[in-house]
Every structure is written in C-alpha cells, then in structure tokens.
Amino acid sequence: MLEVFICEDDEAQRKKMVKYVSDYITMENLDMKIVMATPNSEDILEYLRNNRVTGLYFLDVDLKEEKSGIALGAEIREYDTYGAIVFVTTHPELTYLTFTYKVEAMDYITKDQFTDIRQRVIECINTANQRYVMNKHDNLKIFQVKSGDKMISVPYGEIMFFETSPQLHKIILHTKNRQVEFYGKLKDILERDTRFYRCHNSFVVNKDNIMEVDFGKREIRMKNGQICYASSRFMKGLKGIVQD
Structure with a gap:
C-alpha cells in the first residue's frame, strides 16, 4: 500500500x-x-x-x-x-x-x-x-531493510549477494555500488525472493547478477566485479543456474 x-x-x-x-x-x-x-x-x-x-x-x-x-x-x-x-x-x-x-x-x-x-x-x-x-513488478521490486536508525531501500536488480558479518547476528548486503550491514539471518533472506540462492553457509547470491563461476576456485564473479564464494555442497545447484 x-x-x-x-x-x-x-x-x-x-x-x-x-x-x-x-x-x-x-x-x-x-x-x-x-x-x-x-x-x-x-x-x-x-x-x-x-x-x-x-x-x-x-x-x-x-x-x-x-x-x-x-x-x-x-x-x-x-x-x-x-x-x-x-x-x-x-x-x-x-x-x-x-x-x-x-x-x-x-x-x-x-x-x-x-x-x-x-x-x-x-x-x-x-x-x-x-x-x-x-x-x-519483479524487475523493479524493492528490498527494504533497517540499518541503524535508517530504513534502506535497494532495487532487487542492484543486489549482488549477502554474507554473514563478523558481528554476531548481522548480515552484509553487497549491492551494485555500496554495502549495508543489518541484523538478520540468511535463511530469512532466501524466503524473500526466488532469485536468491544459498551458495555457501555464509553467502546468499542473487542468481540474476552472476557473471561467471570458477568451479575450480569456487568463486562467483558478479556483474559489478565483486567476488562471492561457493562451497562444494552447493556447486551442483550453481552448475544448473549457470547452464540455464
């Protein structure tokens, strides 16, 4: 509304x-x-x-x-x-x-x-x-999260990946051109949108913004050049995403 x-x-x-x-x-x-x-x-x-x-x-x-x-x-x-x-x-x-x-x-x-x-x-x-x-509509859908005393809004299309923060119970959101840290759980992020994929215990990636995957190094290069990491447990799913 x-x-x-x-x-x-x-x-x-x-x-x-x-x-x-x-x-x-x-x-x-x-x-x-x-x-x-x-x-x-x-x-x-x-x-x-x-x-x-x-x-x-x-x-x-x-x-x-x-x-x-x-x-x-x-x-x-x-x-x-x-x-x-x-x-x-x-x-x-x-x-x-x-x-x-x-x-x-x-x-x-x-x-x-x-x-x-x-x-x-x-x-x-x-x-x-x-x-x-x-x-x-999905292409212009907005992801909103509270960071400190600010409510941050980011278009889903600009989200690269999420990773767990060194600070307990916090997540770092990596976008096209900035990072935002907030309280949350990766499993809750996965439920927000089907384009999110759990590629590692500590990472959730936006499938739409994957540029390439180095299966040997288990590295995911995003469209903005950032690197996200994958674990062997989730490699099979990644292969299916890249092939699609």
Whole structure:
C-alpha cells in the first residue's frame, strides 16, 4: 500500500489537503491511505525510523519551525529513497533550494489564486500510484531493510549477494555500488525472493547478477566485479543456474 504523509502547519490548509487526498482515494478506490497529517516534521521522521515505507509526501516548504519543508524532504530521502515528494508553498522563488538540498521532487505546487491545487494534488496522486504499481513488478521490486536508525531501500536488480558479518547476528548486503550491514539471518533472506540462492553457509547470491563461476576456485564473479564464494555442497545447484 502506498502511504500518504502531509506536513502543513496551517490547520485550514492541512484540512483541505486531507480532504483532497482522501476524497480522491475513496472515489478511485486506490491502494493508498493517509497515514499522517501533521504540522510537525519530526512526527513523520519518527514514523519513518520505525516503519518500512513507500510514501507520497505533501510538504509545506515554509514550516513554522527551524527545519524547512525542503530540509525535511532531504531527511525523508534517507529513509524512503524512492518515495514521491511534492512541495506545496506560497514561495515559488524557493524552488532553487531543492537543488541545494539535492532533493528530487515530483512536483512543486504553488498556493495562489491562479493554481488549481486540488487538480494538481490529483495529478500527483495518479503519478505516484502509477510508479508504485510499476515497482510491484519483479524487475523493479524493492528490498527494504533497517540499518541503524535508517530504513534502506535497494532495487532487487542492484543486489549482488549477502554474507554473514563478523558481528554476531548481522548480515552484509553487497549491492551494485555500496554495502549495508543489518541484523538478520540468511535463511530469512532466501524466503524473500526466488532469485536468491544459498551458495555457501555464509553467502546468499542473487542468481540474476552472476557473471561467471570458477568451479575450480569456487568463486562467483558478479556483474559489478565483486567476488562471492561457493562451497562444494552447493556447486551442483550453481552448475544448473549457470547452464540455464
């Protein structure tokens, strides 16, 4: 389900936004819900620290607190990498700050007499919902895991392999261009997706990203050049994967 968050410090504006969103979700019977409508940025961040979220965020830029809506958007990106962020403001001249904070926004809605805010909100809902539905397909499926106080989202296609960490009860996720350490068990990883294969007691590999297997050295070279190791116990299964 796509979760919707509204951060607006003007109560009247917040109620309007809630009505626009809830009415359209109900009318179109969308797989979405408003999780939170709040004047406080910290409410949203606290929720993201404790929940795996794919969200649509409507953020007032000029919040009556030390943190701006754009700064909030930058922090949201740390927890929900692929969420859709929409900035709503009476100050269109502040759009340049999205580049300063490196926040990729889906839209920037100006609260003035010339803007049909309701229609713009509906357009954002439709776009975010279409992206969400696409991401549910296997090729764009998202793997989410909590690392420290951050929720990390990684497309399955970018996962190379998992290995047990020297730290007890932890796993290291190797992606296309980074590593993430988190608490977990390899047997639970195997249940997440059929493309994962147990190639060693300490390794689970993404079959789709295997480039080649050196059966003599029992090494698996991934598409990004990383090396994953295999044990004799699992070599037969690997041969079947490579031949396919």
